[in-house]
Every structure is written in C-alpha cells, then in structure tokens.
Amino acid sequence: MAEKEDKMNVEKAILDAATEEFLSKGFSGARTVAIAEKAGVTHAMLHYYFRTKEKLFECIIDTVIKELIDSVTEAYKRQDASLSFEDRVVAVMNAHLDFIIAKPQLPSFLFMEIFPSTENFKLIKEKASSALGSLNTQLKETLESANNNEEIDNISLPMLISDVVTLNAATAISSQLATKLLNITKEEYVAMRKQENEILIRKRLKK
Amino acid sequence: MAEKEDKMNVEKAILDAATEEFLSKGFSGARTVAIAEKAGVTHAMLHYYFRTKEKLFECIIDTVIKELIDSVTEAYKRQDASLSFEDRVVAVMNAHLDFIIAKPQLPSFLFMEIFPSTENFKLIKEKASSALGSLNTQLKETLESANNNEEIDNISLPMLISDVVTLNAATAISSQLATKLLNITKEEYVAMRKQENEILIRKRLKK
DNA sequence: TCTGCCATTAACAGAATTGTTAAACAAATT
DNA sequence: AATTTGTTTAACAATTCTGTTAATGGCAGA
Numbered sequence: 001m002a003e004k005e006d007k008m009n010v011e012k013a014i015l016d017a018a019t020e021e022f023l024s025k026g027f028s029g030a031r032t033v034a035i036a037e038k039a040g041v042t043h044a045m046l047h048y049y050f051r052t053k054e055k056l057f058e059c060i061i062d063t064v065i066k067e068l069i070d071s072v073t074e075a076y077k078r079q080d081a082s083l084s085f086e087d088r089v090v091a092v093m094n095a096h097l098d099f100i101i102a103k104p105q106l107p108s109f110l111f112m113e114i115f116p117s118t119e120n121f122k123l124i125k126e127k128a129s130s131a132l133g134s135l136n137t138q139l140k141e142t143l144e145s146a147n148n149n150e151e152i153d154n155i156s157l158p159m160l161i162s163d164v165v166t167l168n169a170a171t172a173i174s175s176q177l178a179t180k181l182l183n184i185t186k187e188e189y190v191a192m193r194k195q196e197n198e199i200l201i202r203k204r205l206k207k
Numbered sequence: 208m209a210e211k212e213d214k215m216n217v218e219k220a221i222l223d224a225a226t227e228e229f230l231s232k233g234f235s236g237a238r239t240v241a242i243a244e245k246a247g248v249t250h251a252m253l254h255y256y257f258r259t260k261e262k263l264f265e266c267i268i269d270t271v272i273k274e275l276i277d278s279v280t281e282a283y284k285r286q287d288a289s290l291s292f293e294d295r296v297v298a299v300m301n302a303h304l305d306f307i308i309a310k311p312q313l314p315s316f317l318f319m320e321i322f323p324s325t326e327n328f329k330l331i332k333e334k335a336s337s338a339l340g341s342l343n344t345q346l347k348e349t350l351e352s353a354n355n356n357e358e359i360d361n362i363s364l365p366m367l368i369s370d371v372v373t374l375n376a377a378t379a380i381s382s383q384l385a386t387k388l389l390n391i392t393k394e395e396y397v398a399m400r401k402q403e404n405e406i407l408i409r410k411r412l413k414k
Numbered sequence: 415t416c417t418g419c420c421a422t423t424a425a426c427a428g429a430a431t432t433g434t435t436a437a438a439c440a441a442a443t444t
Numbered sequence: 445a446a447t448t449t450g451t452t453t454a455a456c457a458a459t460t461c462t463g464t465t466a467a468t469g470g471c472a473g474a
Contacts, residue, residue: 010421024323026235026236027236028232028233028235029233029234029235029236031460031461031462032461032462032463033460033461033462041422042422042423042424043462043463044422044423044424044425044463044464044465045421045422045423047462047463047464048421048422051463052463053461053462105323107318108315108318108319109319111314111315111318111319111380112233112315112316112318112319115383115384116231116312116383121387125387125388156399158389158399159399159400159403162377162400162403163403163407165377165381166377166378166381167373169377170369170372170374170377173318174369174373176322176323177322180332181332182365192363192365192366193366193369196366196369196370199411200370200407200410200411203407203410203411203413204406204407204410206410217451238430238431238432239431239432240430240431240432248452249452249453249454250431250432250433251433251434251435251452251453251454252451252452252453254433254434255451255452259432259433260431260432260433415474416473417472417473418472418473418474419470419471419472419473420469420470420471420472421468421469421470422467422469422470423466423467423468423469424465424466424467424468425464425465425467426464426465426466427462427464427465428462428463428464429460429461429463430459430460430462431459431460431461432458432459432460433456433457433459434455434457434458435454435455435456435457436454436455436456437453437454437455438451438452438454439450439451439452439453440449440450440451440452441448441449441451442447442448442449442450443446443447443448443449444445444446444447444448
C-alpha cells in the first residue's frame with residue numbers, strides 16, 4: 001500500500017506543479033523541466049507518468065474545469081429557497097467569487113488558452129453542458145417567473161450570467177494589480193470590489 | 208525616397224504580422240518564422256530589422272499601449288462639457304469599448320503577458336502615468352464635485368474606473384465566445400452588452 | 415533465493431526555434 | 445565605371461526543449 005501512496009504522491013506532486021506552471025505561464029510558456037523541478041522529480045518521471053506535455057495539460061484542464069463547475073453547482077445548491085431572487089443571485093455570485101479568488105490566474109488562463117482553441121473549447125463545453133444543463137433550465141424558469149411576477153427589472157438570462165461572470169472574473173484578474181496600481185492589499189481590493197459588484201447587481205435588478 | 212518607403216513597408220509588414228501573432232498567441236506562443244511568413248519576408252529579415260524576438264515584442268507593446276492611451280484620452284477630450292456626469296461617463300465608456308472591440312484579444316493579452324511581468328508592467332505604467340496623469344486629476348475633481356453636489360450616488364474613483372474597464376474588457380473578451388455559446392453573431396452580442404453595460408452604469412450612478 | 419515488475423535515473427536523441435554569417439545584390443554617390 | 449551603403453537571401457550554428465532508452469535498484473510473490 002505504501003508504494004501506491006508513493007505513486008500518488010509523485011503524480012499529485014507533478015499535477016500540482018503543472019497546475020501552477022500552466023496557469024501562470026500558459027501552455028507554450030510552461031516548461032516540462034520546470035514542472036518536474038517544482039515537483040521534485042526528474043523530468044523523465046514526468047514523461048513516465050504523463051507521456052507528453054499535451055496529455056499532462058489535458059489532465060490539468062480536466063481538474064480545473066471540474067473544480068470550476070463544482071464551485072458553481074455547490075454555490076447554487078447551498079441556496080436558501082426562502083430568499084428573494086435578488087438575494088439568491090448575490091449569494092451565488094459571492095460564492096463564485098470566493099472560489100475564483102483562490103485561483104486568480106484562472107480567468108485569463110481560460111480566455112487565453114482554452115477558449116481560443118476550438119478543440120479545448122469543445123472539450124470543456126461538453127463537460128460543462130452535461131453538468132450544468134439542468135441548472136440552466138432551472139435558472140431559466142426561476143428568472144422567467146421573476147421577470148413575469150415583476151419582482152425585478154426585466155433582464156435576459158445570458159445578460160444576467162454575463163454580468164455576474166464578468167464582474168467576478170474581472171475582479172479576480174484585476175486583483176493582481178491592486179498592490180501595483182492602488183496602494184492597497186489584494187484582500188482590501190477584493191473586499192471593495194465585492195461590495196461594488198453587489199451594489200451593481202442589486203441596483204440592476206431593482207425596478 | 209522609394210527605398211525608404213520600401214523599408215517602411217517591410218518594417219510595417221513585420222510589425223503588423225507580429226502584432227497579430229503576439230496578441231493571439233502571447234510571447235512564448237508566437238513564432239518568429241510565422242511572423243516572417245505572414246509578413247512575406249525571410250525570417251532573417253526579421254532579425255535584421257528587430258534584432259531579437261524580445262526587441263520586436265517591446266515594439267509591439269509600445270504601439271499597443273500608445274493606441275490604448277490615445278483612445279482613452281481622445282474619448283475624454285471629445286466630450287461635451289454640457290452633458291451631465293452620468294452622460295459623460297457613458298460616452299467615454301462607449302468610445303473606449305469601440306476601440307477595444309477592434310482588438311478583442313487585447314485585454315486577455317494584457318492580463319496574461321503584460322501585467323504579471325514586473326518589467327513589462329513598469330514600462331507601461333510609466334508611459335500611462337505620464338500620459339494619463341492630468342486626466343486622472345481632472346477626473347478626480349469632476350467626480351468629487353459630482354459626489355459633493357449629490358448629483359450621483361456616492362462612488363470612489365478607483366471603483367468607477369474599475370467598473371468601466373471591467374465591463375468593457377469583459378465584453379471584448381467574452382464577445383469571442385458569443386457565436387460558440389449563444390447562437391448570435393459577435394456584433395449582436397456586443398450590441399447587447401453595450402446596452403447592458405450602459406444600464407448598469409446609469410443605475411449605479413443614480414441615487 | 416530467484417524472478418519479474420515497477421519506479422527511477424542519467425544520459426542521450428530529435429525536433430523545433432532562435433539567432434548569425436557570408437555572400438549576392440541593388441541603388442545611390444562619386 | 446567604381447565605390448559605398450544598406451538590403452536581402454540561403455545556409456548554417458546554437459540553443460532550448462521535448463521525448464526516449466537502456467541501465468539500475470528495490471520489492472513482492474513464487
């Protein structure tokens with residue numbers, strides 16, 4: 001059993017190092033030797049376990065996407081049904097932000113490496129749509145009834161999602177600039193943005 | 208004179224090809240031979256004119272940043288002073304969006320290639336602050352008086368700028384996904400987002 | 415204890431990519 | 445026409461990076 005744990009440790013070490021390297025430098029900027037070094041193994045080991053750089057990259061994408069989807073579904077599930085539509089949107093948005101802030105390079109990585117590539121995009125679209133399909137129809141219904149009951153100022157689902165994702169992604173990305181541009185810590189900046197995003201969405205949904 | 212024009216054409220051709228290559232693939236993903244091919248010259252010419260890939264990259268950054276700054280200052284200058292604060296913010300935001308939509312890979316390029324690198328970031332910060340310094344103090348005053356006169360719902364300058372830049376950058380980035388995710392053209396999506404961004408900002412500024 | 419399997423290492427091979435050089439060439443100047 | 449200057453080309457050198465291989469060592473089960 002000890003050897004299996006050892007094996008997992010090596011694999012895990014490589015995956016962790018690879019995640020860091022790929023997310024911060026992108027596929028072409030990442031170096032397999034650098035990954036191996038970070039993981040504390042010879043670079044032959046990396047090829048032994050993952051064959052090629054491409055295959056290793058795909059593993060990283062898989063886990064990253066899985067985590068992303070999980071974070072959204074979790075946040076959505078953990079909702080209090082007694083809350084108003086507005087409160088629920090804000091709750092999901094904030095949960096989503098917390099996840100994304102933990103991996104702030106993720107959004108720009110997605111935009112730079114995944115979305116432009118047709119194959120990579122297809123890959124994650126399939127995964128996402130099978131995992132998020134039911135959530136989407138659920139959302140659609142909830143939004144429709146909110147629109148019809150005149151609870152909120154009318155808005156389409158794509159624009160609402162776009163608003164939330166946009167504000168959160170940009171918060172994560174720009175948080176890396178906080179200390180460089182404004183003289184505040186990243187945490188302070190994120191707290192400010194969180195508040196501001198909430199104001200924006202609430203005002204948007206109010207009639 | 209003909210030879211000078213020729214020289215400019217070659218240089219320009221390389222610069223144009225390099226801009227496309229660097230913006231879409233990033234520094235490490237870009238290939239100097241691919242740039243040379245696109246420009247229709249041998250790849251030795253590229254080195255003859257620009258010495259190294261790094262130097263060529265710096266030239267691209269220079270022009271890209273210059274264009275970005277110009278677009279903002281132009282948009283700000285072209286303002287109608289008789290407009291309300293809210294209307295002016297919207298006008299500048301829309302002008303900025305039009306520029307950015309012409310180069311939709313620009314935001315993710317900046318986030319992936321420029322901002323994480325301390326040297327590159329320093330470079331553009333200097334340029335930007337010297338060019339945008341006066342604009343910043345101007346903005347500060349305008350916003351302060353708007354805040355004090357209770358024209359608008361109170362907001363800090365960093366958050367206002369962050370809102371505008373965020374919404375525009377995200378619109379540009381996500382516009383590349385419009386046809387892939389929703390069944391609409393990029394132009395339709397941008398038009399929708401433009402409208403939505405305007406709604407968001409106006410509601411944000413209203414008391 | 416022997417055998418076979420798996421993990422690991424070090425050295426190396428191969429490919430891709432950047433950068434150089436020497437020679438040819440073209441245009442302008444004397 | 446000869447010289448000079450700067451441009452262009454093709455071949456090549458150098459490096460960097462990915463991927464392979466053959467040899468080593470340990471450990472489990474026969």
